[in-house]
């Protein structure tokens with residue numbers, strides 16, 4: 691097979707993820723190289739993600755480059771991959787999950803934390819709901835890649851920030867902070883997981899197949915199936931997390947004062963869909979409220 695061309699965003703995190711995949715392919719004797727593609731999500735940092743097309747902005751341009759044949763495959767943080775996928779592309783491998791936790795990074799004593807930076811509506815609502823032990827805390831918008839966010843913290847623009855531990859681990863960063871408990875800070879669907887997408891050809895599928903981790907693929911597939919039924923989207927404060935079949939799904943109001951959750955053991959994608967349908971009923975008002983407030987169409 692000719693050298694596999696793998697597209698990647700140019701952020702350090704994207705490059706670390708892609709280099710890891712290149713290394714794994716190399717170990718299996720598959721020749722592969724990477725090519726950097728800049729996406730709208732990387733270029734526009736002064737607006738919330740929900741204003742520039744949602745999390746999907748990071749993925750769409752790489753999808754198009756694959757479909758145009760400029761590259762064969764792309765490596766993504768799986769949580770950035772939107773529910774709607776174009777025809778002709780497949781998920782060729784889901785890597786073993788890295789730490790799924792949100793990480794609370796801070797530079798000062800806990801009782802001196804007044805501002806916490808995050809642009810995620812989920813993390814904001816969870817902080818407001820579960821950090822009532824810190825009533826002085828204001829949640830302030832903060833976008834950008836992991837380095838941008840850490841340097842704004844270090845510059846004193848925030849007293850603390852929240853980011854995915856997986857990003858820190860993949861970059862080899864050791865920062866002062868704590869893991870936020872999974873049952874309160876229920877992660878985004880697929881957080882902590884890297885996926886490879888490619889054009890649907892037998893050669894490419896065969897090259898990537900050994901990289902797939904079946905347990906992670908089922909857990910993340912369950913999260914995605916619940917997410918697709920619930921609807922929501924990145925404007926909704928929602929967490930969906932499944933570990934070895936144990937599922938927690940939660941939707942909060944934007945201000946964290948109200949919430950609904952469902953927990954259970956799930957053995958199949960079909961079962962996940964059924965739970966998603968049930969939970970959609972329960973969470974419908976909260977989702978509608980978030981949608982109306984942020985002024986978005988479905």
Ligand SMILES: NCc1[nH]cc(CCC(=O)O)c1CC(=O)O
Nearest residue numbers: 767770853854856857881882883
């Ligand atoms: N929202 C951007 C994004 N997409 C994936 C990760 C982290 C890595 C992962 O979850 O796989 C991040 C950064 C963050 O949430 O702090």
